Amino acid sequence: MTGFIQTKIVFTGCVGAGKTTAITTISEKTPVSTEVKPSEASVIKRKATTTVAMDYGELTLEGGGVLYLYGTPGQRRFDFMTDILTKGALGLIVLIDNTHENPLDEMDYYLNLNYRFLLKSPAVIGITHYDETMQPSVDDYYSALAERGDPWPVIHVDARSLEDVRLLLNTLLAILEYG
Amino acid sequence: MIVSHLTIRLVDFSESETEYFSAILSLAEARLQQTWSIVTTENADFFVLTEKHLKESLLPGIPVTRCFFYDSGSTADNNHILVDHTKIPRLRSLVEVLNKAVGSQPPETAETAETAETAETAETAETAETAETAEVGHIDKVPEDVNEISDVPPSQQAAYIRIEASPPATSEEEAIGPAVFSPEHGLLKAVLDCKSVPVLIRVNDVGVYLDPVKGSYYCPLTLEQLIPCFDRDPIRIKPITQPELRQVVSNTKLSPKPLSNLIWYAAFKASQGRLLLGTSPEDVVHLIRWPDLGLPGCGNYVKLAAFMHSNTIKLSDIPSATQYPVEAVYDFYNACHLVGLIEKAAAIELHEKQIDLEHQNLLRKIRNRLKF
Numbered sequence: 001m002t003g004f005i006q007t008k009i010v011f012t013g014c015v016g017a018g019k020t021t022a023i024t025t026i027s028e029k030t031p032v033s034t035e036v037k038p039s040e041a042s043v044i045k046r047k048a049t050t051t052v053a054m055d056y057g058e059l060t061l062e063g064g065g066v067l068y069l070y071g072t073p074g075q076r077r078f079d080f081m082t083d084i085l086t087k088g089a090l091g092l093i094v095l096i097d098n099t100h101e102n103p104l105d106e107m108d109y110y111l112n113l114n115y116r117f118l119l120k121s122p123a124v125i126g127i128t129h130y131d132e133t134m135q136p137s138v139d140d141y142y143s144a145l146a147e148r149g150d151p152w153p154v155i156h157v158d159a160r161s162l163e164d165v166r167l168l169l170n171t172l173l174a175i176l177e178y179g
Numbered sequence: 180m181i182v183s184h185l186t187i188r189l190v191d192f193s194e195s196e197t198e199y200f201s202a203i204l205s206l207a208e209a210r211l212q213q214t215w216s217i218v219t220t221e222n223a224d225f226f227v228l229t230e231k232h233l234k235e236s237l238l239p240g241i242p243v244t245r246c247f248f249y250d251s252g253s254t255a256d257n258n259h260i261l262v263d264h265t266k267i268p269r270l271r272s273l274v275e276v277l278n279k280a281v282g283s284q285p286p287e288t289a290e291t292a293e294t295a296e297t298a299e300t301a302e303t304a305e306t307a308e309t310a311e312t313a314e315v316g317h318i319d320k321v322p323e324d325v326n327e328i329s330d331v332p333p334s335q336q337a338a339y340i341r342i343e344a345s346p347p348a349t350s351e352e353e354a355i356g357p358a359v360f361s362p363e364h365g366l367l368k369a370v371l372d373c374k375s376v377p378v379l380i381r382v383n384d385v386g387v388y389l390d391p392v393k394g395s396y397y398c399p400l401t402l403e404q405l406i407p408c409f410d411r412d413p414i415r416i417k418p419i420t421q422p423e424l425r426q427v428v429s430n431t432k433l434s435p436k437p438l439s440n441l442i443w444y445a446a447f448k449a450s451q452g453r454l455l456l457g458t459s460p461e462d463v464v465h466l467i468r469w470p471d472l473g474l475p476g477c478g479n480y481v482k483l484a485a486f487m488h489s490n491t492i493k494l495s496d497i498p499s500a501t502q503y504p505v506e507a508v509y510d511f512y513n514a515c516h517l518v519g520l521i522e523k524a525a526a527i528e529l530h531e532k533q534i535d536l537e538h539q540n541l542l543r544k545i546r547n548r549l550k551f
């Protein structure tokens with residue numbers, strides 16, 4: 001054991017929301033990605049390839065520590081991976097594709113899936129493809145969160161934008177510090 | 180004690196003096212950090228008395244620490260004037276003193292305050308003189324002034340103010356000054372005023388279509404490009420119908436944008452470190468919902484937003500708790516307030532997070548890493 005800090009943040013969310021892209025954008029090393037042709041019908045319609053095990057990226061911290069960035073698979077048959085990946089994580093970034101058929105339900109699904117983890121750890125909701133459609137609006141997401149009693153911030157982001165991914169992570173850190 | 184509304188009783192004022200003082204106070208409203216009103220009841224938070232009460236030590240049942248004195252007959256510059264019948268007083272000095280008096284010594288009830296009558300009000304006025312808004316007027320030091328005019332016992336040296344008579348201000352805006360943010364100009368005011376029907380707002384060559392019912396606006400320019408319009412006059416506002424708006428949107432292919440984003444950003448940029456009119460630094464506030472952190476500049480305020488979202492706290496305590504400059508806190512607060520994200524509360528509620536040193540270091544290291 002080196003004694004260096006090793007910690008992680010997990011990106012989760014629906015297929016096509018940009019989890020792999022976000023990790024690729026921020027990771028300092030070429031991320032490990034386990035993309036294959038999808039098998040679920042709903043996924044085939046949306047993407048040529050999808051993640052089956054996990055995405056993985058890294059950020060080296062001063063003093064030699066590492067922040068690991070994990071992305072969960074989008075296909076629901078791999079949901080069992082969620083518990084494994086979130087174990088010991090600092091927090092969760094939930095990415096939702098706003099062009100999805102029912103994005104609010106998707107958010108609901110992933111918050112429920114991570115219910116136990118979120119009892120003690122924070123989440124930030126990132127809405128992608130918001131430039132393509134603003135319905136539902138950020139307000140709608142907040143209303144849905146309010147109904148659930150969840151306090152998480154909602155940010156519309158472009159997963160390809162380094163600034164936007166940084167904003168997601170910085171917001172998560174702010175909640176860890178003050179929330 | 181949080182005070183959001185204070186009362187002033189005018190003692191032995193004639194009808195015309197009362198009327199005049201009321202007019203002055205009414206004008207001053209725009210800069211008051213508290214809401215003040217003149218009352219005729221026996222008890223009040225502050226009292227304004229004629230000079231004879233000071234000279235004759237006649238303060239029946241009134242705590243001297245909460246008195247201001249008024250000399251209606253003074254005309255010379257070096258006289259002690261609060262309000263002069265013949266000239267316009269330096270209104271802003273009055274406001275500064277009243278606000279400072281509240282800030283440095285929250286009023287107690289008349290019954291309990293009587294026992295606390297000391298010369299501390301001299302400090303109040305001295306402090307007021309050094310207040311950051313030095314350009315707004317002159318407030319003379321109390322001790323010399325008081326001693327000059329009468330043999331007032333030290334225990335009764337109240338907040339005595341000399342406010343020099345000065346030429347009338349050329350405009351209300353000039354009189355009010357810049358210390359408080361009041362969105363009364365340009366695009367921001369027009370947007371805030373637009374409540375029911377769609378309008379086209381023109382500031383110079385820039386046109387912005389507002390649909391207040393749907394909470395949208397249409398404009399080809401970015402928020403940053405609109406900055407010069409936020410508090411610039413003149414503006415022209417033309418009401419339009421929904422079909423007209425639909426036609427314009429169809430022709431121009433403009434996309435709807437959230438009106439709240441325009442208000443938030445305009446207020447954020449136009450505030451310039453000033454606190455919103457009607458808000459006191461002593462107000463206890465809570466951020467009920469996160470603002471759109473994706474708005475330009477808003478990403479720098481995530482820590483402030485997280486703190487205000489988790490805590491209910493006095494505005495004046497936020498800068499020290501978060502290390503954000505007070506001006507930045509005010510800009511952020513004003514913007515959030517104008518889009519309805521702020522709730523004022525009666526009591527402070529802090530949720531101090533216990534983070535061990537190792538965890539703090541970890542967060543700091545990640546944050547530092549994200550800067551690159």
